[in-house]
Amino acid sequence: MSLTAKRASRYIIALVIIFTLNFVIPRAMPGDPLTNLLGEDVILTDSSVIELRSEMGLDRPLFEQYLDYWHGILHLDLGYSFHRHSPVAEIIFARMKWTLLLAVPSLLTGGILGTILGALAGWRSANSCQKASTAFFLAIYCTPPYFLCLLALYLFSFKLDIFPLKGFYDTGSAADIALHLFLPVLVMTLFSLSRNYMIMRGSVLQEKSSLYAAFARAKGLYDAEILFRHVFKNALLPIITLLAMDFGFILSGALFVEIVFSMNGMGNLIYDALLSRDYPVLQGSFLIITLMVVSANLLADILYSRLDPRVRWH
Amino acid sequence: MIPDATLCASPEIMPEAAECPDENKRQCCKREYSRTERISMSLCSAREVLRMQKMSLVGLLLFLSFVLMAVFSEELAPFDPWMRFEPYLLPGSEHLLGTNDMGNDILSELIYSTRISLFVGFAAALMATLIGTIVGLLAGYYKGMTDEILMGITDIFLMIPQIPLIIVIASFLRPSFWIVALLMGALWWTSTARVVRSRTLQVREMGFVQASRALGFSDLHIIFTDVLPNTCHVIAPKFLLSIASAMIAEASISFLGLGDPTMKSWGTMINFAFTRGGFINGYWWWYLTPGLCITLFVLCVVLMGFAWEEQERTNQRLE
Numbered sequence: 001m002s003l004t005a006k007r008a009s010r011y012i013i014a015l016v017i018i019f020t021l022n023f024v025i026p027r028a029m030p031g032d033p034l035t036n037l038l039g040e041d042v043i044l045t046d047s048s049v050i051e052l053r054s055e056m057g058l059d060r061p062l063f064e065q066y067l068d069y070w071h072g073i074l075h076l077d078l079g080y081s082f083h084r085h086s087p088v089a090e091i092i093f094a095r096m097k098w099t100l101l102l103a104v105p106s107l108l109t110g111g112i113l114g115t116i117l118g119a120l121a122g123w124r125s126a127n128s129c130q131k132a133s134t135a136f137f138l139a140i141y142c143t144p145p146y147f148l149c150l151l152a153l154y155l156f157s158f159k160l161d162i163f164p165l166k167g168f169y170d171t172g173s174a175a176d177i178a179l180h181l182f183l184p185v186l187v188m189t190l191f192s193l194s195r196n197y198m199i200m201r202g203s204v205l206q207e208k209s210s211l212y213a214a215f216a217r218a219k220g221l222y223d224a225e226i227l228f229r230h231v232f233k234n235a236l237l238p239i240i241t242l243l244a245m246d247f248g249f250i251l252s253g254a255l256f257v258e259i260v261f262s263m264n265g266m267g268n269l270i271y272d273a274l275l276s277r278d279y280p281v282l283q284g285s286f287l288i289i290t291l292m293v294v295s296a297n298l299l300a301d302i303l304y305s306r307l308d309p310r311v312r313w314h
Numbered sequence: 315m316i317p318d319a320t321l322c323a324s325p326e327i328m329p330e331a332a333e334c335p336d337e338n339k340r341q342c343c344k345r346e347y348s349r350t351e352r353i354s355m356s357l358c359s360a361r362e363v364l365r366m367q368k369m370s371l372v373g374l375l376l377f378l379s380f381v382l383m384a385v386f387s388e389e390l391a392p393f394d395p396w397m398r399f400e401p402y403l404l405p406g407s408e409h410l411l412g413t414n415d416m417g418n419d420i421l422s423e424l425i426y427s428t429r430i431s432l433f434v435g436f437a438a439a440l441m442a443t444l445i446g447t448i449v450g451l452l453a454g455y456y457k458g459m460t461d462e463i464l465m466g467i468t469d470i471f472l473m474i475p476q477i478p479l480i481i482v483i484a485s486f487l488r489p490s491f492w493i494v495a496l497l498m499g500a501l502w503w504t505s506t507a508r509v510v511r512s513r514t515l516q517v518r519e520m521g522f523v524q525a526s527r528a529l530g531f532s533d534l535h536i537i538f539t540d541v542l543p544n545t546c547h548v549i550a551p552k553f554l555l556s557i558a559s560a561m562i563a564e565a566s567i568s569f570l571g572l573g574d575p576t577m578k579s580w581g582t583m584i585n586f587a588f589t590r591g592g593f594i595n596g597y598w599w600w601y602l603t604p605g606l607c608i609t610l611f612v613l614c615v616v617l618m619g620f621a622w623e624e625q626e627r628t629n630q631r632l633e
Contacts, residue, residue: 014470021479029486036486142558142612144565147584147605150593158596206627245472252477256566260588270478274485274570282485286478293475 011298018290022283023069033058040277042082078284083276088284091269096288099265102181103247103254106188110250111243113189114196115236121197122204122235123227134201140194146256149187153260156183166262184257192250199242203235237308244300248293370621376614380607384428391422395578405599412599415590423578424603430579431561431608434495438560441499443506443553450510451537451545455518465511468504476501477566484572491574494567498560506552513545520544547626554619558612565608580604 026036034053035042044052057065072078078088117137121130140148157163163183169176207213208231216226258267266285273281383390392410393399398417405412411420453464480497487493517523518541526536567573568581571589575582587593587601 010466010469011473013466014473017470018474022482025483025486029483031486138616139609139613142562142616143609144562144569144605146566146569147601147608150584150588150601150605154593154596154598248473248475252475252566255477256569259570270481271570274481274572277485279485282482286475286482289475289478290473294473297473 007301011294015291015294018294019070019073019287020066022287023066026279026283027062027065036279037079039081039083039273039279039281073287078287079280081278081280083273083278084281088280091281092266092284092288095264095266095269098263099251099254099258099267102184102188102257102263102265103250106185106192106254107243107247107250109185110189110192111196111239114193115200115232115239117193118197118200119204119227119232119235122201123208123223123231125201125205134197137194137197140190141198144256145187145191145253146260148191149184149257149260152183152187180263184261184263188250188254188257191253192246195246195249196239196243200235200239203238204231207231207235237304240300240304240307244297247296248289251289251293367621370618373614373617373621376610377618380428380432380611380614383425384432387425387429391419391425393419393422395419395422395426397422402597411603412597414586414597414600415592420583420599420603423583424580424607427578427580427583427604428607430491430573430577431564431581431611434491434498434564434579435557435561437492437495438498438502438564439553439556441496442502442556442560443549444503445499446503446506446552447510447542447545447549449503449507451514451541453507454511454514455533455537455541457515461511464507468507471501472504474501477563480563480567481570481572484567489572489574491564491577491579494564494573495560498563502556502560506549506556509548509552510545513548514541517541517544547622551619551622551626554615554622558615558619561608561612561615580608 027033029036034049034056037056037058038044038052053059057068076089078092080086081088081091084091117133121134124130125134164180169180204227213226213231216230221229254265255267255270257263258265259271262268266289270282270285272278273285395418397419399409399413399419401413401415401417403409403413403417409419409421411424413419414423449464449468453461453468476498479501480494483497484493523536523540526540564573564579565581565584568579569585569588571582571585573579573582573585581604583604584601587597587604592600
């Protein structure tokens with residue numbers, strides 16, 4: 001019980017620190033905090049500057065501002081984007097589902113395929129086919145995801161003209177969306193697959209030389225049986241924690257993929273906000289992404305304690 | 315950031331020798347087990363190490379040539395990277411890799427960009443390694459409350475989505491590679507800290523450390539003269555892998571236009587190709603080579619890091 005409490009407190013502290021950081025950044029950075037909170041291309045008259053300053057509470061003590069900030073967060077109020085003329089929370093929630101549509105399938109297929117292929121590669125590491133696949137995934141592992149996107153887009157959309165060039169949909173039918181999503185999801189899957197592949201391969205290589213595997217072989221079990229019934233389970237445990245941590249990377253990767261494929265998800269939202277220095281949107285997006293990454297970690301923690309009896313019995 | 319399997323403790327399930335009824339036999343079968351295992355392991359790992367060494371040699375050569383390129387860019391580059399020729403030239407005999415929209419020679423740009431890209435990677439990795447080592451040493455050596463607090467902080471840092479945070483902070487500041495390197499260094503130390511901590515936990519129980527403690531040396535003296543040298547071999551591969559992740563992150567952040575536009579790095583080259591129409595118009599030579607350079611450099615660093623880590627693991631197994 002106390003372990004659960006300790007874990008939970010860690011998550012809560014993490015969230016408080018990150019949210020506080022988000023409060024501090026616009027106020028500590030060089031320049032006028034009002035500009036930092038509103039965004040740079042907002043043009044205001046002198047009277048509205050004073051009005052906005054008091055409305056946003058910038059003339060009050062910092063501590064009161066901080067309490068106000070938390071009040072806003074707890075009511076899902078992430079500020080107002082003057083650049084886009086709408087509340088930040090609304091903009092982000094409208095975009096978020098598209099990014100998730102891109103990230104979640106990639107994460108899942110990448111996770112499943114990566115662990116299986118990685119396990120096979122670790123198990124038969126001397127085989128030349130496995131060597132080739134390891135080299136291939138290592139190369140992908142070392143490539144920035146957006147560069148992979150550029151190459152894929154150039155090859156399949158420009159040259160071969162198989163897939164559409166940009167966006168999430170033309171007509172909005174499911175088949176159309178799937179066609180648009182295919183290439184980005186493929187790249188993201190490769191990206192997540194290569195990470196899981198490398199880890200699982202290392203993990204199986206380590207497990208392979210342990211005694212229980214030798215014992216299973218001595219009992220006369222088939223190779224595949226030893227791998228998938230005995231070794232796989234033990235080698236899989238590190239992956240669960242890493243999958244959650246990876247969620248953050250996949251999400252950041254998805255942002256870049258969206259920029260290259262001109263898809264209207266979080267990535268392009270952040271990119272546009274960056275170009276126009278629309279700070280409220282940038283900060284709101286950061287908060288929402290953090291929230292999602294932290295909850296993914298929490299989920300992995302719960303899952304881990306279910307799956308690993310040694311943790312459960314503690 | 316590059317994840318690693320060593321972060322999580324691998325479960326070690328030892329078959330019980332306890333089934334043997336009498337004491338003598340139990341000991342003998344235990345010894346037998348470990349001896350056969352040792353032989354099979356050393357054979358298997360020798361082959362593995364040999365293979366890894368070949369790979370890491372290739373990595374080392376590539377790595378050195380990139381470093382030479384960064385040091386001697388003035389001598390190696392055929393032109394000044396800011397000099398203007400005819401724009402959009404295809405790769406040819408005059409300009410080996412073609413020219414961009416400003417008419418700059420891409421090969422020269424590429425060679426000069428090595429400097430900034432490598433600088434950011436090294437600076438970030440150096441800082442991350444420094445912070446990670448200190449945190450890991452302190453947490454592992456003092457254990458108890460210090461360990462709880464430091465590892466708690468590490469867990470919190472692990473959860474922060476790093477690239478979005480860097481984007482937010484960098485967007486408020488003037489674009490600069492120094493800031494990008496500093497931010498990455500401040501965020502990327504977590505995995506080093508964990509590895510160093512677990513190694514320190516082992517080292518602190520060893521005889522020579524206990525002897526120093528018994529002789530009355532101060533804690534700091536023991537940490538830096540006894541413990542630190544014995545953790546170096548786990549720090550070094552982590553340092554290489556940090557360079558790799560910092561390079562990829564730098565390329566991504568420059569791609570968003572957060573790098574200094576007056577300096578050239580591989581990431582900014584791709585960014586310019588993307589935003590100034592090189593990609594849309596199909597001028598592949600403009601963005602292909604910087605991308606390949608990033609991949610190649612990261613690949614050679616990762617190869618060396620993996621080979622080192624692998625060797626470390628086999629050494630430990632054989633101990």
